[in-house]
Amino acid sequence: MKTPLILIACLFACNQRQVSPPVVTKNAEYSKADSFLYRHQRDSAFYYFNKIVSGSKDSLLIASSYNNMAVIVADAGDYFGSQDYLLLSLRYLDERQESNFYCLSSDYNELGGTSLRLKNYDAALNYYDLAIKYAQDDVFKQIFLNNKAVVYKDQKNFSGAIAIYDTIIHKTGSDRKAYAMILSNRANVRWLKDSSYNAAQELSTALQIRTEVQDPWGQNASYAHLSDYYTSSHPDSALIYANKMYAKARELDSPDDEVQALQKLIRLSPPQHIKPYFARYQYLSDSIQTARNTAKNQYALIRYDAEKNKAENLRLQKDNANKRLQIIEQRVMIYSAIGAVVLIIFLYLKRRQQLALEAENRIRKDRLKTSQKIHDVVANGLYRMMTEIEYQSAIDKEALLDKIETMYEQSRNISYEQPAAVEDYQAEIAQLLMAFSTDKVKVIIVGNYKELWSQLNNTVKIEAKHILQELMINMKKHSQASNVVIKFEQQDNQINIQYTDDGVGLPADYKMGNGLTSTENRIKNINGKLIFATNTKKGLKIQITFPFV
Structure with a gap:
């Protein structure tokens, strides 16, 4: 989540004018680009910045233009493209000239931000240290230190993050907005480090200050922290703050924050209230990705x-x-x-x-695979359809016929080896898992993002889908669970899938049937691993990992 200070650092550090003389000599095209950027007309701004890098002979002007182009494409979600522009900007800068320091610090700060979003934490820390080295203003040093603390938090180096916040919180002076931001961030990290830490008073104080100084983005961040803090101890309070975050995100017209709020609402709301939130979540996720792809x-x-x-x-x-x-x-x-x-x-x-x-x-090989395909397409497909029909008060005949026709077509073509291309894999996985959500079984999905699946080829996607389908069918048949959580996350160069339910678990003498045996074979086929947790008192916990390539 972006804070106002971080936004200022990203957008204006390269051309900051308050402490030293102007870092660039503006020409007409740069003035146009600057004006368009100020009015959030990023495509026009990008066009004129690109004209400058193509035709100008002023190295600092070119570096500043590349910096702005990097910020624009990063906002569109193109982090690798942003890094390319920032590296080009650095080529035109001289680390021995003080007039270049603002642009140098901004370049390194942006490189730190893109590295953080790509989960390259060591690189992010190195770039933020360089940003601090060339920062000539204490305000920007505090911003870069705050950004460095965010990296430590994501690395779960909570002590390192707390040490930074303890250092900079006393340097905010009369800036109550900055003080509230650091106070809230520090309380959140202290609680993450020690779940017994009472962060309520600091988080509430930060929210009160942000409300008084009319800092809507800060309020949004405070609602997120408070919702996370109360999730385990007071779910009703967590739900209240999640609703406030959702309302504030919509008021700010921030789709990314709205998606985060919807994730919290889906996790915290009663089952009967989840459906509209989930529908909105799917719509927003698709819209954000479409908009970013269009911008790229x-x-x-x-x-x-x-x-x-x-x-x-x-x-x-x-x-x-x-x-x-x-x-x-x-x-x-x-x-x-x-x-x-x-x-x-x-x-x-x-x-x-x-x-x-x-x-x-x-x-x-085809003879061996045909029996497995029949199991996946026909048997599991029928069972999934039965599950969807079982809890519907009224049956949509046309929809049912469409599903039967789809299964018929799949059965006719069962001998073909090449699977069909997946159009919207994220939505397909969500639809598959939520098909098993009923009045008695609550299914919670965490981390099902398009970016997570974008690095997989079609074959691995098909295998992963069948693995998840087999787990859910096994749950439906045997677990007697009331709550099921499927969590997706990227770690290094692999995908982790964690399945957890609160059902009866596995007996000591349990032997895998055909379904889970098939699942284990599929995981091996994509060079993955399947681990059953043995220390759970109740329920079932399965860890599945497999590489991107």
């Missing part, structure tokens, strides 16, 4: 058009000055094409031999 493509097209025009001009100049060289190049291309054709024919013949051998091996 738009900025890429702006750069592409600019580079295309620049390349076209260079090509025309080269054509006029180097006609003879062009003829030579054409001949080289012809000879290269002939060589490529010969090579392609050779590789084609060799590939045919290889494919023939692979086909023989596939025939052997």
